[in-house]
Amino acid sequence: MKINNRRIPITLILTAAVVVVVFIVLWAGNDFQALRSTEPPIQIRYDMYYQSKSMAQEQSTFFADRKAMRDHVPGTVPRNGTIYAYATPEEAEAAIAGNPLAVSPAVLARGENRFNSFCAPCHSVTGQDTTETVRRGLQKPPNLAAANAKGYSDARLFHVISAGQNIMPGYADKLKEEDRWAIVHYVRELQKAPLKYAEAAPAAQDTTAAAATGTADSANESTEAVQ
Numbered sequence: 629m630k631i632n633n634r635r636i637p638i639t640l641i642l643t644a645a646v647v648v649v650v651f652i653v654l655w656a657g658n659d660f661q662a663l664r665s666t667e668p669p670i671q672i673r674y675d676m677y678y679q680s681k682s683m684a685q686e687q688s689t690f691f692a693d694r695k696a697m698r699d700h701v702p703g704t705v706p707r708n709g710t711i712y713a714y715a716t717p718e719e720a721e722a723a724i725a726g727n728p729l730a731v732s733p734a735v736l737a738r739g740e741n742r743f744n745s746f747c748a749p750c751h752s753v754t755g756q757d758t759t760e761t762v763r764r765g766l767q768k769p770p771n772l773a774a775a776n777a778k779g780y781s782d783a784r785l786f787h788v789i790s791a792g793q794n795i796m797p798g799y800a801d802k803l804k805e806e807d808r809w810a811i812v813h814y815v816r817e818l819q820k821a822p823l824k825y826a827e828a829a830p831a832a833q834d835t836t837a838a839a840a841t842g843t844a845d846s847a848n849e850s851t852e853a854v855q
C-alpha cells in the first residue's frame with residue numbers, strides 16, 4: 629500500500645489493525661467505563677454487579693418458608709449474644725435496679741438512631757403518632773409520651789423493648805442490651821415533649837414466652853446505620 633508515495637508494509641498495517649481490535653476488546657471487557665453516558669452501562673461481563681446472594685428482606689426460593697433471612701437456630705446463642713432472661717415485666721422489675729447506662733449526648737444520639745430505625749416505623753419519630761403500619765391494618769401503637777408509658781419504670785420499658793408486649797415483637801434478638809438501654813433514655817427524652825393525645829392503656833401483657841429465648845448478636849451490626 630502507498631500513502632504519500634511511501635510504501636507501508638502490509639505487516640505494519642496488520643499489526644496496527646490487531647492493536648486496535650485488542651484495544652477495543654479490552655475496553656469492552658472493562659464495560660467501556662471511560663464513556664460518559666446517562667444510559668445504563670453496556671456490560672459485556674457482569675463483574676460483581678450482580679451476585680447470587682440474598683439481600684435483606686428478600687424472598688428465597690431455596691428455603692421452604694421462603695425467607696432469605698434465616699432465624700436463629702433454636703437453642704443457640706449467637707457469638708457475643710446475650711439471653712434475655714425475664715418472662716414478665718414484674719420479673720424484670722424485681723431483678724433490674726434501673727438503667728445501668730449513664731445518660732450522655734452520645735448515648736442519646738445512639739438511642740435516637742436506634743429508635744428511628746427500629747421503633748419509629750410503628751411509633752413514629754416522636755413516639756406520639758401513628759405511621760403507615762396503621763394505614764396498612766396493624767394495631768395502632770400507644771402514645772409513648774402518654775401517662776401509661778410515662779409511668780413505666782426504666783426496667784419495664786427495657787422489658788417491653790426486649791420481650792415485646794402483646795402484638796409488639798421483642799427486640800432482644802435485634803438490638804444489643806446497651807442499645808436497648810440507650811433507647812430507654814431516648815424514650816424518656818421523647819416523653820418530655822408536650823402530649824399530643826392521650827392513649828388508653830393497652831390490654832395486659834399476654835404473650836411473653838417467645839421472648840425469653842431472645843438474643844442479641846453482633847452479626848446484626850451490618851444493619852446499622854453509621855452515625
Ligand code: HEC
Pocket residue numbers: 743746747748749750751761767768769770771772776777785788789793794795796797799811815829830831
Ligand atoms: C411493629 C410495630 C411496632 C414496633 C416496630 C415497635 N412497637 Fe412498641 N408497640 C407497638 C404496639 C402495637 C404496642 C401496643 C401493644 C399492646 O397492645 O400492648 C406497642 C407498645 C409499646 C410500649 C408500651 C406502651 C404502653 O403504654 O403500654 C412501649 C414502651 C413501646 N411499644 C416501645 C417501643 C420501642 C422502644 C420500640 C423500638 C425498640 C418499639 N416499641 C417498636 C408496636 C410496635
